[in-house]
Amino acid sequence: MSAKTILYVEDNEVNRRLVQDILRPTSYKLLEAPDGESGMAMARQEHPDLILMDVQLPKVSGIEATRTLRGEPGTANTPIIAITSFALAGDEQKALEAGATAYMAKPYSPRDLLGLIRRLLPEDQGSGG
């Protein structure tokens, strides 16, 4: 059984590296996309087991991408964690309404994010470290 894959859609490279580091000690396999459009393309192509979706993205917003993916059979049931910026009241609601499974506000604690990922997508025991 291949490792569980997580797709992280985020335009900021440094933040993408942070998640790489967070997931390094785990058995999850990380896929990355820098904007909403390529994020959706990758999700359709790779069928990740979980998607981390930043809300504010170039081209297609995270909210929009989440809504689109929820409407497609391949990703209808994939857990999606929306990463919000706590910008305006209702951001979280918007994300949940669009179909996100959970949300995490920036700046998130690596420990909290990993806890949430593990809750939604239990890590395979024994593989990785």
Next chain:
Amino acid sequence: MSPRRRFRGFSSFRTRVFWSVVPIVVSFLVFQAWMNIREHRRLVTEEFEKRGRALAANLGFASELGAFSEDTQLLAVAMRGALRNPDVAYVIVHAGDGRILATGGRQVTVVAQSAGGPIDRTQSRHVEHAGQRFIEFVSPIVSEETQTPDEVLMGTRIRPQTEREKVIGGVRVGLALAGVEEQVRALAKLWGGITLAFLMVSAVVIYAFSRRITKPVKQLTEQAQKIADGHLEEQIAVQSRDEIGQLATAFNRMTGSLQVTMTDRAQALAELQELNRTLEDRIRQRTLELEERGVALERSLEDVRAMGEVSRAIGSSLDLGEVLDTISTHALHLAGAAACGIFELDAAREHLMVVSSVGLDEQILKILEGARASAEAGSDDPIARVLAIGQPVQIPDLAVDAGVPGQKEYLQAGLRALLALPMGSAGASHVMVVYRREPGRLDERAVELLSTLANQSRVAIDNARLFKELDGKSRQLEAASRHKSDFLANVSHELRTPMNAILGFNELILDQAYGPISKDMRRPLTDIQQSGKHLLRVINDVLDLSKIEAGRMQLVLGEYAVADTVAAVRASLASLAMEKGLEFVTSVPEDLPLAYGDSKRIVQCLTNLAGNALKFTQKGRVEIGAESVNGELRFRVSDTGIGIPRERIGGLFAEFQQADATIARDFGGTGLGLSITKRFVEMHGGRVWAESEVGRGSTFFFAIPLRAEAGRSS
């Protein structure tokens, strides 16, 4: 009142007198007659009966022997005397056993042969035989026995007298009632005649008497009527010395005094009429004066009204063109002018611009705009003079005054006089000109009024212009405000993205994700973490406040358990309390019902207050409490910290305020926490306050409705 009516009234009086006396007289006479007849009838009847009884008794005696012997001859003799009486209608003699022994009389044939009742005792009775009425008198025929020898001897009466008497028969004597009735009828006739005669005499007497009474009254009435008609000289001829005569005298006296009064009154009336005429004249005069004043008043009222309308127009409209047109129209009315124009000297002060005009044709406007203009006190152009001196200038007759630009055109348009008024003080660039068709100066009042209007209009022009500028600015502001939310979202995102990396990596380092870290490294890395979190709080607070200020903060309402809220606050701050070695407790009653509100914001408020409490307390305890007081949910955060001076408490909730500026530096904090708390509490429809004692500690309270209504920051 018609004479006919008067007469009838009088007549009824006489009739009344007559008819009030007649019934009394009539009833008296009739009663008298009836009484007399009755008495006579009684007497006649009584006499009749007496006679009948006597006849019967006599016959009874006379018939004793005849009856005893039953000798008809004897009885006939005995009856003869009775039958001689003309009233006797029949006589019948009966034997003791009822047999008829003898009969006699004219009418004995009509009487039945029967016994017709007992005959052994004296009596009288009315009987009727063959339609004729009789009174029948009955008398027994008694035979007295002679005394027995014993009786004679003894000299005593052994038997009572009655036993010695024996009824041996009876007589019936019938007297015809016709005779009596005839007598009574004759009597009634007589009395009727007497009564009637009396009645007639009485009527005549009464009539004459009533005439005697009513005649002077009638006279009096007619006289009074004449006086009432105004013939006061009439006197009533006094004839009698009775009450009517006295009344007539009094009447005459009254007429006399009335005559005097009437004369006085006529005089008074004449005087009054004279007075009236004078008064009328005075009233007419006064009315005229008042009318004049009224006209003046109305004119000033009109002026005031016009000014009011102008003010209203100026107040209600900020559209410059509209305001100027209103001003021109009112100036036209106030001056009774034919045309009005408002002109402005351009920025270079070389040309006039027509700002507003009423009743001026294109040609005139073109000439005015085309001509060179300036502000010169000595110019022929009245507009130039006004611009220079800032005082009104009048041209009473355009036909006479040469050198006025557009003179020919004005005259062609029928405009003969003009008044130019400054709008504002000397050096102002606006002039109002009113034109009239009649030559002549406008009076001072009109000039003053128009000056006021012109000056006021200046304010309106400025206002409208200012508004135009402001309107543009506010449109820009609106656009800016529209972008504000996007801006805030962007700023938030832009700040959070690097903060996320900084704090994230730092946490990974501290968690030794990149390998072990030395003890020396841990302290600065922890500081980075703390400072980063602080910076984040500042950012959060600033953004929250911006959102509240922009009215974009909305509460997300829902049900929540107060205990959970307090527990969440305690959990997030427990480590800080532990670090400082402070006792950190919560107190929430178990029976507190579910509350309704934005639990996230309530947590934020409590975190702010409890965070502050922990910050400003070096030793002792911090307590978070919640309770229900009068339907309100009251939160309380108390500490044993440094306390706040009384005079500083009021300002605590203003932005960027901490009791001491140095404190903020010593203890950290954004200074925005309390302000944000206050706003969130108010959005819940609640209030926040604090109690404190320097050196002893502080308690911060906030109370919100147990169930909040949807609130929005304003």
